[in-house]
Amino acid sequence: xxxxxxxxxxxxxxxxxxxxxxxxxxxxxxxxxxxxxxxxxxxxxxxxxxxxxxxxxxxxxxxxxxxxxxxxxxxxxxxxxxxxxxxxxxxxxxxxxxxxxxxxxxxxxxxxxxxxxxxxxxxxxxxxxxxxxxxxxxxxxxxxxxxxxxxxxxxxxxxxxxxxxxxxxxxxxxxxxxxxxxxxxxxxxxxxxxxxxxxxxxxxxxxxxxxxxxxxxxxxxxxxxxxxxxxxxxxxxxxxxxxxxxxxxxxxxxxxxxxxxxxxxxxxxxxxxxxxxxxxxxxxxxxxxxxxxxxxxxxxxxxxxxxxxxxxxxxxxxxxxxxxxxxxxxxxxxxxxxxxxxxxxxxxxxxxxxxxxxxxxxxxxxxxxxxxxxxxxxxxxxxxxxxxxxxxxxxxxxxxxxxxxxxxxxxxxxxxxxxxxxxxxxxxxxxxxxxxxxxxxxx
Amino acid sequence: xxxxxxxxxxxxxxxxxxxxxxxxxxxxxxxxxxxxxxxxxxxxxxxxxxxxxxxxxxxxxxxxxxxxxxxxxxxxxxxxxxxxxxxxxxxxxxxxxxxxxxxxxxxxxxxxxxxxxxxxxxxxxxxxxxxxxxxxxxxxxxxxxxxxxxxxxxxxxxxxxxxxxxxxxxxxxxxxxxxxxxxxxxxxxxxxxxxxxxxxxxxxxxxxxxxxxxxxxxxxxxxxxxxxxxxxxxxxxxxxxxxxxxxxxxxxxxxxxxxxxxxxxxxxxxxxxxxxxx
Numbered sequence: 001x002x003x004x005x006x007x008x009x010x011x012x013x014x015x016x017x018x019x020x021x022x023x024x025x026x027x028x029x030x031x032x033x034x035x036x037x038x039x040x041x042x043x044x045x046x047x048x049x050x051x052x053x054x055x056x057x058x059x060x061x062x063x064x065x066x067x068x069x070x071x072x073x074x075x076x077x078x079x080x081x082x083x084x085x086x087x088x089x090x091x092x093x094x095x096x097x098x099x100x101x102x103x104x105x106x107x108x109x110x111x112x113x114x115x116x117x118x119x120x121x122x123x124x125x126x127x128x129x130x131x132x133x134x135x136x137x138x139x140x141x142x143x144x145x146x147x148x149x150x151x152x153x154x155x156x157x158x159x160x161x162x163x164x165x166x167x168x169x170x171x172x173x174x175x176x177x178x179x180x181x182x183x184x185x186x187x188x189x190x191x192x193x194x195x196x197x198x199x200x201x202x203x204x205x206x207x208x209x210x211x212x213x214x215x216x217x218x219x220x221x222x223x224x225x226x227x228x229x230x231x232x233x234x235x236x237x238x239x240x241x242x243x244x245x246x247x248x249x250x251x252x253x254x255x256x257x258x259x260x261x262x263x264x265x266x267x268x269x270x271x272x273x274x275x276x277x278x279x280x281x282x283x284x285x286x287x288x289x290x291x292x293x294x295x296x297x298x299x300x301x302x303x304x305x306x307x308x309x310x311x312x313x314x315x316x317x318x319x320x321x322x323x324x325x326x327x328x329x330x331x332x333x334x335x336x337x338x339x340x341x342x343x344x345x346x347x348x349x350x351x352x353x354x355x356x357x358x359x360x361x362x363x364x365x366x367x368x369x370x371x372x373x374x375x376x377x378x379x380x381x382x383x384x385x386x387x388x389x390x391x392x393x394x395x396x397x398x399x400x401x402x403x404x405x406x407x408x409x410x411x412x413x414x415x416x417x418x419x420x421x422x423x424x425x426x427x428x429x430x431x432x433x434x435x436x437x438x439x440x441x442x443x
Numbered sequence: 444x445x446x447x448x449x450x451x452x453x454x455x456x457x458x459x460x461x462x463x464x465x466x467x468x469x470x471x472x473x474x475x476x477x478x479x480x481x482x483x484x485x486x487x488x489x490x491x492x493x494x495x496x497x498x499x500x501x502x503x504x505x506x507x508x509x510x511x512x513x514x515x516x517x518x519x520x521x522x523x524x525x526x527x528x529x530x531x532x533x534x535x536x537x538x539x540x541x542x543x544x545x546x547x548x549x550x551x552x553x554x555x556x557x558x559x560x561x562x563x564x565x566x567x568x569x570x571x572x573x574x575x576x577x578x579x580x581x582x583x584x585x586x587x588x589x590x591x592x593x594x595x596x597x598x599x600x601x602x603x604x605x606x607x608x609x610x611x612x613x614x615x616x617x618x619x620x621x622x623x624x625x626x627x628x629x630x631x632x633x634x635x636x637x638x639x640x641x642x643x644x645x646x647x648x649x650x651x652x653x654x655x656x657x658x659x660x661x662x663x664x665x666x667x668x669x670x671x672x673x674x675x676x677x678x679x680x681x682x683x684x685x686x687x688x689x690x691x692x693x694x695x696x697x698x699x700x701x702x703x704x705x706x707x708x709x710x711x712x713x714x715x716x717x718x719x720x721x
Contacts, residue, residue: 255527327566329525329558329560330565330630331576333520336576345566349567
């Protein structure tokens with residue numbers, strides 16, 4: 001009762017109460033408060049608009065630079081597969097078929113289109129217009145069906161990257177001849193081919209089915225994609241169970257003392273270690289000590305797993321912490337053992353958070369190049385890796401290598417590769433959203 | 444007698460599920476606690492509590508906030524073990540066995556001494572999963588049919604069966620607060636414990652839901668020993684046979700509820716139950 005007396009009559013405390021116009025004061029301060037709120041909203045909208053603009057510029061740039069890479073200028077050639085050139089012995093042995101001089105056939109077929117070109121130098125210029133990959137097209141055809149030998153076949157072979165760039169308009173005829181890679185004569189021949197309706201623009205399937213190459217028109221992203229896929233599988237297989245196990249132990253079972261505190265600080269610091277340091281660690285431990293294969297996705301995945309671990313551990317611990325204690329108490333009160341509490345209740349409830357952290361970590365790992373530098377994955381590798389121990393490179397490395405190449409045609413391929421990488425990231429993030437929604441539970 | 448009652452009686456008689464409550468006569472001590480002390484780090488929360496809790500009776504623990512009644516309650520199934528800095532001393536005997544002894548298995552103890560918490564905390568799973576969780580982890584049920592039966596009987600006893608029988612597979616968190624708390628009670632009795640501890644089970648509920656729970660507690664007394672912590676004197680008077688009054692970590696007074704509320708021996712108890720403090 002004594003409290004009520006004090007509140008009811010302030011004057012009883014012996015303090016005179018000044019008369020204020022509270023209403024006016026509040027109205028005045030309200031105006032200021034609303035203004036502050038409006039300003040804050042404005043900052044937010046402006047920031048989002050600016051960010052959106054930047055993203056739009058980025059995407060438009062990449063897309064406008066890169067979409068042409070998905071098309072390739074080809075030429076339709078009628079090639080006669082003379083048996084005496086392909087298989088002089090006539091035994092149709094695979095060795096003979098795969099080592100035959102197909103280039104001669106191509107040159108013959110292409111040269112027949114321009115009977116007026118006789119000069120050796122001119123001829124060389126002429127044959128430069130066709131990609132060296134054309135011979136592989138015929139070889140693969142013959143190897144697949146030796147019955148074609150002796151027949152005349154129509155094939156579509158890629159033109160060289162310079163002609164392709166000219167056809168796409170990136171090399172302009174107005175540029176002085178000495179400053180462009182496509183000579184006047186070649187422009188003239190190309191025009192003649194076009195007039196005879198032999199030039200076709202086709203979907204560049206090579207880009208998605210081939211490994212890297214020195215010739216842009218033969219270079220593809222599949223090798224890098226497979227390298228990335230193997231690397232990511234290894235990374236996920238190592239880092240996810242390790243990180244979840246570590247965070248469960250630290251969060252639910254480990255005693256809280258200075259040792260665990262030290263470990264916690266170290267984990268948080270590890271997340272901020274420059275990624276190349278992990279590469280050095282991988283070089284010293286995995287390659288030099290354990291003698292694991294160089295340039296292999298296995299080692300790359302292990303190094304990236306080390307780099308990803310702290311990210312997942314931090315996210316997983318936060319997710320485990322966010323599970324309300326009432327759920328733990330309920331399970332403990334039912335007589336569940338601590339392990340049952342974790343695996344029946346806490347872990348399923350924290351899965352959305354853990355998965356989000358994992359995907360963030362994986363996306364980070366997918367875009368990483370520096371640690372791979374140290375273990376030999378920043379390399380020119382033509383073959384498409386078939387297993388995690390084959391030499392391989394990964395997508396960001398491929399992008400870096402192409403962006404460094406002088407050929408004009410690699411510019412568009414760089415952008416195209418970035419598009420592919422972005423697609424993978426978008427798919428991964430979409431997957432994260434879907435998984436989160438699937439596992440999400442209310443309490 | 445309707446069909447559901449028949450089913451209940453039949454399952455009651457099932458040999459694999461002995462109802463512990465019937466083995467002792469009402470009024471005999473289930474828990475005998477002597478000199479129970481609890482320290483949270485340096486701070487002492489309980490100063491030697493001597494209290495007997497009788498079989499098949501409802502014992503109410505009352506007292507102002509921070510008086511140690513919840514701490515005492517949580518000693519009875521060793522839930523305080525989950526707090527690293529918490530130390531419990533003295534002796535707590537359940538049917539003559541000191542449950543504070545190191546060799547006592549807390550998992551087994553908690554199967555015998557169930558608990559219902561202040562805030563309804565059903566697992567974010569289906570109603571069915573909630574109830575069958577205990578029987579499942581303890582391996583009580585012998586098969587799917589048996590499990591179904593236990594779930595039905597538990598929900599029946601908790602007075603929830605009629606309301607949820609058509610939506611057993613819907614999440615338990617989708618129920619109303621009072622239903623959730625009854626689901627938690629059903630979950631606790633599904634393992635057929637001897638004692639049920641209730642930590643302010645009605646403090647988050649509206650009066651109608653509270654009335655239902657109180658009614659339920661009264662029914663459960665037939666089969667279980669119940670200890671309930673409550674802030675409501677009326678509730679203690681309504682549901683309990685015995686009442687213990689805690690103040691600042693000490694047990695001030697305990698005895699029959701009628702006696703405590705009509706002629707308390709201690710002045711502090713008198714002050715508290717008449718609302719002069721707390």
